[in-house]
Amino acid sequence: MGATAEKAEPTEPLRLNAADAIREAIISGDFGPNQRLVEAELSQQFDTSRAAVRNALVQLATEGLVERIQNRGARVRAVSLDEAIEITEVRMVLEGLCAAKAAEHATEADRERLREIGSLMQAAVATGDVLGYSDLNRQLHARILSVSGQTTACAVLERLHGQNVRHQFKLAMHPGRPNVSLPQHLAVIEAVCSGDAEAAEAAMRTHLRSVIETLPEVDKDRTRRAPAGA
Incomplete structure (x- = not known):
């Protein structure tokens, strides 16, 4: 035994x-x-x-x-464009909630780190560092989820991120996308750091609605670039 x-x-x-x-x-x-x-x-x-x-x-x-x-x-498992959009729609609701909660719970140290990420994102866009910006993007979203304290929402979002990561990476590489998303991210940071839960949720929803609107364009570009027979 x-x-x-x-x-x-x-x-x-x-x-x-x-x-x-x-x-x-x-x-x-x-x-x-x-x-x-x-x-x-x-x-x-x-x-x-x-x-x-x-x-x-x-x-x-x-x-x-x-x-x-x-x-x-x-x-x-391959994730289709339609499913990627659905996943992002769910993210819009849950990450909006988490942004609101982060605005309520953020400490001074949290606010300093969020502003630091925002400054680094600005520098990455200014220098054309797309990969660096993409990494900072992930850091920002992860930080807001962590500060929110919403463990259930975070668990769901982690699973959704795994399913949708390839579409997110293509989005980050899409020409001109960092210039579009940077002011959206900065608006989220400002709302969270000012403790305005309603504005934080609205800013996050605006950002992810922009992602949804851009995904079809990114998918079309991917299809156009794919080699024949792929």
């Missing part, structure tokens, strides 16, 4: 480690849309058992990151 218990204990940590590793690979773009996820290859890549990988793929399927097809295995 003791030997059996000792063997069973590592199962849960292995499963969580495999899920975290595969999730990060999907979110970072290392695994692309529709890419096959072969248990044997993932087991070797992440130095874990095939059982742990299998459990991880089941978990990631419930999160909407992986698609399991009968008799064909698993693959990274």
Whole structure:
């Protein structure tokens, strides 16, 4: 009995480690849309058992990151334009709520950090540092969610971010987008830092409504650039 218990204990940590590793690979773009996820290859890549990988793929399927097809295995789930828009519409509601709560809960240290991010975003736009701006964009949204203290909303948003990250990255790379989104981000920062919950929610909704309006244009550009037969 003791030997059996000792063997069973590592199962849960292995499963969580495999899920975290595969999730990060999907979110970072290392695994692309529709890419096959072969248990044997993932087991070797992440130095874990095939059982742990299998459990991880089941978990990631419930999160909407992986698609399991009968008799064909698993693959990274592709998110359509329509679904990306729906996801962003949900984000608009939840992140608007979080911005309002952040305005109510922000400390002086929080306000200093938000303003610092805003200054860095301005510098990134001025120098044409698109990748740097994209990273600061993520930092800003994450910081506002953290300050809000809305754990349930944050958990939902984290899952949605994983599903929609590839569309978000394409949006960040879209020509001229940083110049459009910068004043929107600065408006969110100013409202949160001034403690105006209503203005913070409105500014965040305005920003994400702009994202929704731009997504079809970004998707059309992606389709136009795709090689024939892709």
